[in-house]
Amino acid sequence: MIEELHQIGDIVSDRYTIVSVLGRGGMAITYAATDRLRDRAVAIKVLSLRQASQWKVIELFEREAKVLASLNHPQIPKYIDYFYTDLESDRRFYLVQELIEGKSLNEIVQNGTRMTEGEVKEIAIQILNLLCYLHELSPPVVHRDIKPHNLIQRPTGAIALVDFGAVQDIYRNTIAGGSTFVGTYGYMAPEQFQGQASCASDLYGLGATLMFLLTHRSPSELPQNRMKIDVRSCTEISPEFAKWLEQAIEPTTEDRFPSARIALEILEGKRNSTYSLANANNYIATLKSSGEIAKARKLKPLDTRIQFERTSDRLTFKIPSLGYRPLTWVFGAFALGIYWGLDKFILPYLHTFGLLSQIALGFVAVMVGLMSLMCAFLFVYALIGNFLIEMDRQTFRISWYLFGIRIGRERGYNSEITRIGIEEIESGNGQKSTQYAIWRGASKHRFDSILIEKEEMDWILGELLDFLSHL
Known part of the structure; x- marks a missing residue:
């Protein structure tokens, strides 16, 4: 010591x-x-x-x-x-x-306090909301040592999480005093024994903590069935909550909840409790078996401006603005031309006709004005805007920036992806356009952009598919 x-x-x-x-x-x-x-x-x-x-x-x-x-x-x-x-x-x-003023959950249990299922659920919801915040940061923050000692209940009942980095517990209460993995025996997910940790590891720690609150025994002392804590034999809780706890403390990472957000929504009854990774896993398995991933992979274009980074845990595409390129000036010319037409041929005659004609002409003026603004926005965005596509082990994010300020973002969990690919869209006049997107059921998240050439889009698509297949 x-x-x-x-x-x-x-x-x-x-x-x-x-x-x-x-x-x-x-x-x-x-x-x-x-x-x-x-x-x-x-x-x-x-x-x-x-x-x-x-x-x-x-x-x-x-x-x-x-x-x-x-x-x-x-x-x-x-x-x-x-x-x-x-x-x-x-x-x-x-x-x-x-x-943080208050008592740790460990102290509360040691003092003999018995909690009801409802009270334990309320604590779980508080911690899950916090984990949603941490895990949805970019990059995600994984605490790695969720346990009763590090959860403090304030006098108001609010739960606070302390000890980020777990320095004081690297050696104490671990099973291998000489290693530098972080975690506490009994609350540490199995993958952490190999030095691996992910957002799912925090969910395991939360599940083990809740078992301690319900049983007043260390998770390492609880009865097991096939290398997994036997929740139902040592607790008297509802079947629904027992099923939720069983999934939280699954020994295999892939069998746990895919995210804190999904775990929270299921616990609160906002999502079907039968949710699983089947859709995403089946999709990737189908791609692998059919050889589609190998077909989709393209070489990185030699003259691309895109900054590309890839590790085993993270994939990032940073797409800069077009700058002073021909397409940029096309948008600028359209914006000026449409505005000139509006100012020259529509606005001067707005007050020279009858009421109905004025209404009709006013509607035309508004539509033309919106077209001019749209072209002006595209001109500015092509000139100085940029675009970001990110994917890690848990989530994907698509972000748009202008003047360094994020003006839009779409994101989702990889576990909910049902398809990544190309869709041909036919307009009313018979013309076709190609869209690149990520689908989560009926939700579509486009990741094509005026800043990206088709050759670059094909390359990005192949990298996304290959990255997913290796998770």
Whole structure:
């Protein structure tokens, strides 16, 4: 166990007065303190370089500070400060954050409090809403150590999640003291033992936490059936909630809920509880067996302006503006030409006819004016707009930007995808246009754009299909 780094009453950085010890782990100590500058209570996590056995510990600590600084949610402690101080034989790192008043769910259970199924569900809904926020960030934030100790119930009943980075629990309560995977035995999803973690890992931790609230026993002590916690033999809850818990703690990642959002909607009764990955999995399996993915893959165009990045977990296409290209000037010319026609041939005669003619001519003026505005928008968008297509293990996102501001975004879960491909659209005059899109059932998300050539669209389509097939 790490030795004491501060005494009660010590003043850190001429600002924070140490009040008490909140907790200690293998490599860090967390203190309650008073911020003398702002007259508020804070929590300070302190890490000693001299006592840190691996640089990985420092890396995780810095990651925690960076993550907290980027988050803004009422259920997450607010980031306040991050700094280090140098001593003669040591360097100490400090992470200062809002002090969450209340008791951890572990303390509540240890005090003998028994919760009803409704109370446990309410806690689950609160945590799922928080996980929706974290997992739907870009890129997603995975906590990796959801457990009763890290969930604090405020006096109001609201649940807060603490310990981002889990530095103090890397070695304590893990099954392999020398490894640097993050998690706590009993609450850690099976894939985390191999150093792998995803959004689904947080759902497993949530499910295991709820089992602890219902049984007052560590998940590692509960009876199992075929390597899986036997929910129904150790709880007295409704079949619907039992079924939900069983899916949350499935040992295999693919068998759990595909996202916190879907888990939340099922728990709240907003989505059919029989939801599964069958549609998406069957779609990808069909593509693989038919050879369509191999056929769809194209070489990256040599002269493309598109910035492309791909790893095993993430795929990104950044499409810049066209700039001063012929197509850009075509939109500008159309905008000016249509406006000139409106100003020259329609507006001057608007008041020279009878009422009915004025109404008809006014309607024409409005339609022509809208056409001019549309062309003007396309001109500006082609000149300085940009476009982003992203896909990770959980979600896809399609975003449009103008002046650096996002003007539109569509997104969804990969598990809901029923098709990715091309659709031929025939207009009323018999002309055909090609659309590239992602389908989620009846919902269609187009990812073609005036900024992208057809050759580039074919390449993007092939990469999306291939990326999905490797998940």
